[in-house]
Amino acid sequence: MKEDYNLHLEDSMIYRSLKQAKQNVEGSEIDQYAKLWDYCHELLSQNPGSTVKMSTIPQQEGPPIFHRLYICFDACKRGFKEGCRPMIGLDGCFLKGYFGGQLLTAVGGDANNHIFVIAYAVVDVENKDNWKWFLELLHEDLGDYTRHGWQFVSDMQKGLIPALQEVMPGVEHRFCVWHLWKNFCKMFKDKQLKDVVWVCAKSTTPQQFNTEMDKLKAMNKSAWDYLSKFPPNTWSRDYLF
Structure with missing residues (x-):
């Protein structure tokens, strides 16, 4: 801007302009949350056998607030059980969007040593309660860990280790x-x-x-x-x- 138009712009003005441009192109993130129920129903209608669970927090005034969302496609369930090693990697990371949150993931390894996504969830914070909720749904999708011999590897994620032992007592768990x-x-x-x-x-x-x-x-x-x-x-x- 300085070279082409001889204009000096403050950082705050550039930030506001980029934010507005992003909203014009991608739409409002607040409005997109209102479409999540439709998104979940569409996933289930187009992917029979999949698991899509979303929970919200009721409000006395106004619409409910998004709490957490779990997604495990039927093809991922079957693909992992039929063609991957019985080792499941668990991890969590920050989401850098406007509303933040955490992404929880469960991945496997296929015969080509490539990462195979099994399931993922978006939660408000990484803690024992959210990990337990995620692992309970994952256990339902993949079947009994003692019969299939599932094993887990992870970092020392917040609340993960006690949650895993509560959902699957005595399961084999290793550190990355x-x-x-x-x-x-x-x-x-x-x-x-x-x-x-x-x-x-x-x-x-x-x-x-x-x-x-x-x-x-x-x-x-x-x-x-x-x-x-x-x-x-x-x-x-x-x-x-």
């Missing part, structure tokens, strides 16, 4: 080593310490794992204390078989 390593790196910057984490994770025998952990303890007691909080069977290869 990548997330564990990233959290470890935030506290311990030494490259040698960072490398030891992967050596422990890739150990093929309990003896090798214990030897590497002893080396870590000699190098940095605090780093050893941190990793010792996680049971070896949740993140080390030698305890997975």
Whole structure:
């Protein structure tokens, strides 16, 4: 604008203009929430056998407020059970739209090592209640975890671990080593310490794992204390078989 029109625009003016332009192109996000029930009915009519659940919060005055939405397509249910490994990854992330919220996901891995989406949900906040609601619906869609042998892997999401044990007591649950390593790196910057984490994770025998952990303890007691909080069977290869 400065070069072409010799105009100086304040940041606030640019922000308001972009916001208005986005609304003109995409429509009002508030108005779109009013169409969610129609969207859910359309999904079910076009995808028989799918699971679409939405809940709202009633208001004394005015329309209800959106609470959470769960979607699992029938093709995803069947595709996962018939062609994917019995390992389910659980994760949550922030939504960056105007109203925020959290996206909860359950994904599998197919024969080509590609991500296979099983189900997802939009919730107001990531907590135990919302994870439990999500996992209960997922369990209904995929069937009994003891019969099918479902196993789960995740980061230490807020409220996920206790919710998973309540919905599926005793289910096999492992931690994602990548997330564990990233959290470890935030506290311990030494490259040698960072490398030891992967050596422990890739150990093929309990003896090798214990030897590497002893080396870590000699190098940095605090780093050893941190990793010792996680049971070896949740993140080390030698305890997975």
